[in-house]
Every structure is written in C-alpha cells, then in structure tokens.
Amino acid sequence: MAQQTTNKNEWPLWEVFIRSKAGLDHKHAGSLHAADAEMAIENARDVYTRRMEGVSIWVVESTNIHASDPGDAESLYDPANDKIYRHPTFYNLPDAVKYM
Amino acid sequence: MTVHSFQEHFDKKIDGDVAIEPRDWMPDDYRKTLIRQISQHAHSEIVGMLPEGNWISRAPSLRRKAVLLAKVQDEAGHGLYLYSAAETLGITRDELYEQLHSGKAKYSSIFNYPTLTWADMGAIGWLVDGAAIMNQVPLCRCSYGPYARAMVRVCKEESFHQRQGYEIMLTLANGAPMQKKMAQDALDRWWWPSLMMFGPPDAESGNTEQSMRWRIKRLTNDELRQKFIDVTVEQANILGLTIPDKDLKWNEERGHYDSGAINWDEFWNVVKGNGPCNKQRLDTRKKAWADGQWVRDAAMAHAEKRKARKATAKAA
Numbered sequence: 001m002a003q004q005t006t007n008k009n010e011w012p013l014w015e016v017f018i019r020s021k022a023g024l025d026h027k028h029a030g031s032l033h034a035a036d037a038e039m040a041i042e043n044a045r046d047v048y049t050r051r052m053e054g055v056s057i058w059v060v061e062s063t064n065i066h067a068s069d070p071g072d073a074e075s076l077y078d079p080a081n082d083k084i085y086r087h088p089t090f091y092n093l094p095d096a097v098k099y100m
Numbered sequence: 101m102t103v104h105s106f107q108e109h110f111d112k113k114i115d116g117d118v119a120i121e122p123r124d125w126m127p128d129d130y131r132k133t134l135i136r137q138i139s140q141h142a143h144s145e146i147v148g149m150l151p152e153g154n155w156i157s158r159a160p161s162l163r164r165k166a167v168l169l170a171k172v173q174d175e176a177g178h179g180l181y182l183y184s185a186a187e188t189l190g191i192t193r194d195e196l197y198e199q200l201h202s203g204k205a206k207y208s209s210i211f212n213y214p215t216l217t218w219a220d221m222g223a224i225g226w227l228v229d230g231a232a233i234m235n236q237v238p239l240c241r242c243s244y245g246p247y248a249r250a251m252v253r254v255c256k257e258e259s260f261h262q263r264q265g266y267e268i269m270l271t272l273a274n275g276a277p278m279q280k281k282m283a284q285d286a287l288d289r290w291w292w293p294s295l296m297m298f299g300p301p302d303a304e305s306g307n308t309e310q311s312m313r314w315r316i317k318r319l320t321n322d323e324l325r326q327k328f329i330d331v332t333v334e335q336a337n338i339l340g341l342t343i344p345d346k347d348l349k350w351n352e353e354r355g356h357y358d359s360g361a362i363n364w365d366e367f368w369n370v371v372k373g374n375g376p377c378n379k380q381r382l383d384t385r386k387k388a389w390a391d392g393q394w395v396r397d398a399a400m401a402h403a404e405k406r407k408a409r410k411a412t413a414k415a416a
Binding site: 009031039095 | 184194257403
C-alpha cells in the first residue's frame with residue numbers, strides 16, 4: 001500500500017484487491033492511478049488480470065484506507081501473546097479420544 | 101524509541117530476513133537507494149517498450165504480432181507494478197516521471213541501442229529478457245516487501261518473453277541462409293550490451309556492498325553475469341550460432357566459462373547519454389507525456405463533474 005503524497009494534477013491513487021476465484025477472499029494486488037472508480041477498475045483489469053488472475057476486482061481510493069502504526073505493534077498484539085489456551089494443542093487428551 | 105534503537109531494530113529485521121514494509125522505520129539511505137533502484141527499473145520497463153514497438157506493425161505474421169503486442173503490454177504492466185512499489189517510499193508518480201524526463205534518473209542502457217532487423221526481436225527476448233530474469237529472480241527475495249512482491253509478479257510473466265525470443269531465433273537459425281545470417285548478426289550486436297546489463301564489475305560498483313548488506317541485492321554484478329554466460333553459451337550452441345567472443349572457453353577448474361574483456365568505455369559512454377538512441381528514446385517519452393496531458397486533464401475534469409453531479413442529486 002502506498003503512502004499519501006498527493007500532487008494536485010495527479011490522478012488519485014487506488015488500492016486494488018482481487019478475488020482470484022469464487023470462494024476465495026479478495027487480496028491486495030497493488031495500486032494504480034485513475035481519475036475515478038470506474039477507470040480504476042478498468043485499469044486494474046489491464047494491469048493486474050492480464051492472465052485471468054481474477055474474477056472480481058475491488059478498488060479503494062488509497063486515502064480511504066486507515067492502517068495501524070507499526071510502532072504500536074507491541075501494545076496491539078501483545079495481549080494475545082500469553083494466551084496459548086486459545087490453541088487446541090494446549091489441551092492434553094488421551095490418545096484413545098478420536099476425532100477431536 | 102531513539103534513532104539508535106530504530107536502527108538496531110531495522111538491522112535485526114534485515115539480518116533475520118524479515119521484510120521491511122512501507123510504514124516501518126528505515127534509514128534514509130535505504131529509502132533513497134530503493135527509490136533509485138526501483139524507479140530505474142520501472143523506467144527501464146517503460147523505455148524498453150520503444151525498441152520493440154518499432155516492430156509491432158512489421159511483425160512477419162499475425163501470431164508474432166499478437167505475441168509481441170502481449171509482451172509490450174506486459175512491459176507497461178511491469179513498469180506500473182514497479183512505479184507503485186516506488187511510490188510506497190513517499191515519492192509521487194509525477195516526480196518519478198519528471199526524474200526520467202529530466203535525465204536525473206537512468207534506465208537500462210540496453211534500450212539505447214537500435215532494433216535494425218526482425219531478428220533483433222528474437223535477440224532481445226532471448227538475451228535482454230534472459231539477462232533481466234537473471235537479475236530479477238534474486239530480487240524476489242529483496243528485503244523491501246513491495247519491491248519483492250512486484251518482482252514475483254514480473255518474474256512469473258517474464259519467462260514467456262524469453263521463450264518467445266528464443267523461438268524467433270530458433271526459427272531464423274533453422275531457416276534460409278539469409279535468415280540464419282540475420283540471427284547471427286543480431287547475436288553479434290546484442291551480446292556485449294547484454295553482458296553490460298549486469299552493471300560495472302564488482303570492484304568498480306560503488307553501491308554493491310551496501311545493497312548486499314541491506315539485502316536489496318542478493319548476488320553481485322559479476323556473479324550474475326557469470327551465471328548468464330554459463331547458461332547462454334549452451335543455448336547458442338543449440339541454435340548453431342556463434343557467440344562473438346573469441347576468448348570464450350570452458351574452464352574446468354572454475355566450473356565456469358571464461359570470457360573476453362567487456363568494453364566498459366562503451367558502457368559508460370552510453371550511460372552518459374551518447375548511445376545511438378538515447379536522445380530518440382527520451383524525446384519519444386517526453387512527447388508521449390506532453391501529448392497525453394489533455395487526456396489526463398479531461399479525465400480528471402470529467403470525474404470531478406460526475407462527482408459534483410452525484411452530490412447535487414443526493415442533496416436534492
């Protein structure tokens with residue numbers, strides 16, 4: 001994802017998300033410039049799906065994306081760090097127990 | 101965190117092969133080096149369309165024409181992946197173009213050579229794209245996330261470029277004597293400039309050491325050049341063409357081919373702007389940018405008008 005450094009004459013920056021096939025999530029593919037959403041989708045088709053990489057495209061103007069600060073990573077993710085009981089491997093069961 | 105601890109954190113990530121992402125702290129020089137390298141790479145893709153564009157309308161068959169068009173379109177796409185990777189470092193697209201047009205930023209010197217015959221389409225695909233792939237594969241593991249991801253995409257698409265070029269060479273080399281001669285002539289002209297694509301020898305490459313430390317670069321210029329020579333010699337043999345280097349010889353002890361001296365004066369001369377097509381290439385780019393201004397403005401005006409109309413309709 002690109003940082004915001006807009007220039008008055010430049011077409012806005014859009015982030016492109018592509019669903020590679022039905023049943024899968026849209027995934028960030030990259031970014032591009034376009035005057036509006038319609039053009040962004042058309043450009044995304046040309047730039048990111050020349051080899052049938054997608055069945056659906058989302059475009060979001062980059063200014064509308066809010067991201068977490070990597071500097072906050074510790075305080076954001078630390079609370080999950082010591083909660084190993086959230087994982088199934090935390091629990092010891094006899095081998096005789098099947099399908100669990 | 102202090103600057104010192106930021107630096108320490110960054111170094112630890114680099115050493116641990118943890119990718120650096122756009123919003124992470126990074127040293128200024130790391131950022132500058134990446135902007136220089138990624139933009140130079142992007143410009144090369146864009147300018148690289150020009151020598152081939154020269155032959156689209158003169159391709160010898162509809163199949164060759166469709167293939168060449170697809171290849172040139174890929175190059176536009178590769179340029180765009182790379183420009184957006186560069187933009188994540190805080191430089192705008194317009195600034196990047198401006199640096200290309202003013203001559204401040206460079207692009208690969210190989211594109212300052214002319215494409216004189218159809219065989220040049222074969223030689224470019226085989227040698228120039230072959231050398232580019234050799235360079236790009238290790239860049240897929242580059243420490244900067246957006247650059248590495250762009251390179252994965254590029255490498256996936258690039259392999260057809262080399263194969264179609266080799267196929268053109270194969271067809272010519274097995275054709276009439278005139279065609280074989282044309283293929284040999286293209287190899288003669290493109291061989292040395294292709295070797296120069298890997299950049300100056302390690303001993304004279306100012307950026308290599310730091311870039312290796314930062315894991316932007318994974319192999320040195322000379323290592324990549326040697327790899328390229330080793331695989332390409334065999335491919336030339338299959339074509340029945342002769343590589344224009346009388347010093348080329350298998351060295352059993354090294355397990356590599358030895359090769360003749362590269363004319364680095366020619367390389368630096370082309371870098372400085374005195375190659376056969378430097379002026380023509382740059383003028384073409386500048387003209388395309390200037391001629392497209394009204395389209396960019398009109399599209400923006402149209403988008404703004406539609407947005408305003410929608411806002412009025414909503415208010416009503």
